[in-house]
Amino acid sequence: MTVRTRFAPSPTGYLHIGGARTALFAWAYARRHGGQFILRIEDTDVARSTPEAVQAILDGMQWLGLAHDEGPYYQMQRMGRYKEVIGQMLAAGTAYHCYTSKEELDALRAEQEAKKEKPRYDGRWRPEPGKTLPPPPAGVEPVVRFRNPLDGVVGWDDQVKGRIEIANSELDDFIIARADGTPTYNFCVVVDDWDMGITHVIRGDDHVNNTPRQINVLKALGATVPLYAHLSMILGDDGQKLSKRRNSVAVTDYDDNGYLQEAVLNYLARLGWSHGDDEIFSMEQFVQWFDLDHITASAAQFNTEKLAWLNAHYIKQADDVRLAGQAASRLARRGVDPEAGAPLERVVALYKDRVANLNELADAVEPFCVEIHPSAEMTATHLTEAARAALADLRGRLAAADWQKAAISQAIKETCTARGMKMPQVAIPLRVVLLGQPQSPAIDAVVEVLGRETVLQRLDKHV
């Protein structure tokens, strides 16, 4: 049996970080076992689903590199099939028409809540041997309800949480088709998972409570029940439920915020799953190692600092050309011409082991591309008379120097000696003049990469 997993988001918003992890795990499981990963768009909520959201999900999946082998399937395009199955169930007696109005249902619910009972449908239209149903009220379009078993328990061996059993008496006859004939979620999922031959349902644990209902329908249909693995939820940095207001929830936000895909993927993989003490690993390794046995059953809190650490790690590893491209596009977005200054690949090489994200990298690179304007405060602090004199001295030496690190370093050292100054007393004012900041990578390397023309020109502005 080949493994078939699926990711089934509803297109009502962006691909959020929790969904991304679910997708990652389902994808990895299919890859691990040489199976197929299927993408299914659950768009039956016509009021909330949008084509933009579908696109956002597709974009998010693509950014992460989670390619699907089949799909995307759209539930709205499968209406005929759902109706066909509903017809079969009605004929087989595993489903029935219910004429209870929404008002009656509300009243029933209120009554049950008043009695501190679990709100549930009371089965008034459920056909039973020897039971006489009232005549269908005129002009009322019925809903279709699933005829859930009355007793016994539904159970499954959850691949993450272990054995879960729920008494059928806890379940009621839920609606599988609305009065307008459209099928409902719990029913569509069942038909889809069945038709698509899904072997492993890997999804968020907010679906644990849907699972017994779905299993009952599957059984009524004579379908094979897949294996279920329910992933616990991801909490925000603050330990609260993820919210759009407080957290970065859309995966593409991470792109905007300067994160590399491999950092996000590695972080997500490690959030709720582990492989011994391994913290840093490639997607190839992840796919080789991934299993359902090492998934945590409890909720995990998102830790932005750890993500940042991973991101810094992957930036250090990244190819200079790739980083230069990233810096260039981020600069361009700020209206900075990335071609205007020193060669980006060389600049980026200077900063790649000092920054935690791509936006910081762009910040660092920017002074190499645009005219800089050190603040008055900055110049007042660092460009003292002595400093200016030293820089003037250095300018002369640099103008004549061979343009390579060793010679540049030599020129700076000579200036120090000539002026009777310590290295930082020259290097820091030089940084301020060249980059507008008192800190930078090794000053000789900065000078070299910036280029003679720019260096002399910036020196001239201040000395």
Place this chain on the structure above:
RNA sequence: GUCCCUAUCGUCUAGAGGCCUAGGACAAUACCCUUUCACGGUAUGAACCGGGGUUCGAAUCCCCGUGGGGACGCCA
């Protein structure tokens, strides 16, 4: 209210009865490196939710509390 899930350092986690005086990682602290700031290196502090069992022995198994989460829709 009912049902379901869950509980190891601040955080992510290792741990499947003795290997645990509980390991790793992020973060924190200290020191080292250093031409500034970073990076890097070394070290330190930091946890088994509480109570009962079971057992020669429990972080690991069971029960009860407590905390957290979820579900109870003609939403998905």
